[in-house]
Amino acid sequence: MVFGEGPADTKIMIIGEAPGKEEDLQGRPFVGRSGRLLTKSLESIGLARTDIYITNIVKTRPPNNRTPLPAEIETGRKLLLKQIEIIQPTIICTLGACALVGLDASSISKPIRITKIRGKIFEYQNRKLLPTLHPAYILRNPSAIKLFLSDLLAIKELSEKK
Numbered sequence: 001m002v003f004g005e006g007p008a009d010t011k012i013m014i015i016g017e018a019p020g021k022e023e024d025l026q027g028r029p030f031v032g033r034s035g036r037l038l039t040k041s042l043e044s045i046g047l048a049r050t051d052i053y054i055t056n057i058v059k060t061r062p063p064n065n066r067t068p069l070p071a072e073i074e075t076g077r078k079l080l081l082k083q084i085e086i087i088q089p090t091i092i093c094t095l096g097a098c099a100l101v102g103l104d105a106s107s108i109s110k111p112i113r114i115t116k117i118r119g120k121i122f123e124y125q126n127r128k129l130l131p132t133l134h135p136a137y138i139l140r141n142p143s144a145i146k147l148f149l150s151d152l153l154a155i156k157e158l159s160e161k162k
């Protein structure tokens with residue numbers, strides 16, 4: 001099980017989809033290719049990943065990295081809502097569509113079109129929710145890195161506001 005990692009008193013929570021092979025082996029979220037891209041991107045705008053709580057909607061690796069099934073998302077949601085209750089982040093950043101479905105925040109865009117809603121700030125349980133692209137998408141579409149970085153910058157700016 002890859003539960004999540006980060007400080008308990010952070011303002012920012014980043015939520016991805018599910019652990020991949022590397023995450024499964026290390027028991028840590030976002031340590032594979034996508035994770036390295038996420039870590040570097042955060043660093044490049046002056047955010048340290050160690051200052052952020054990072055987790056996934058689904059806590060166990062789906063076989064062959066398939067998209068999580070609705071039942072797996074349901075199970076993950078219960079854990080995720082508990083994590084949010086404990087950490088109390090003021091800013092939540094979801095990576096990709098699955099995390100938004102996982103939060104049951106899909107009502108902000110139906111069907112979910114991440115490319116349309118990314119970078120916008122929504123309200124979720126009295127917190128700021130900013131959806132962005134999944135780093136795996138950036139690996140496949142390298143020119144989208146600019147959008148990704150600008151969304152992470154928006155997160156940083158939100159976290160600096162009183």
Ligand code: URA
Pocket residue numbers: 016017018019020023028029030031032034035056
């Ligand atoms: N690694 C994770 O931990 N989550 C993802 O969504 C992708 C890679």
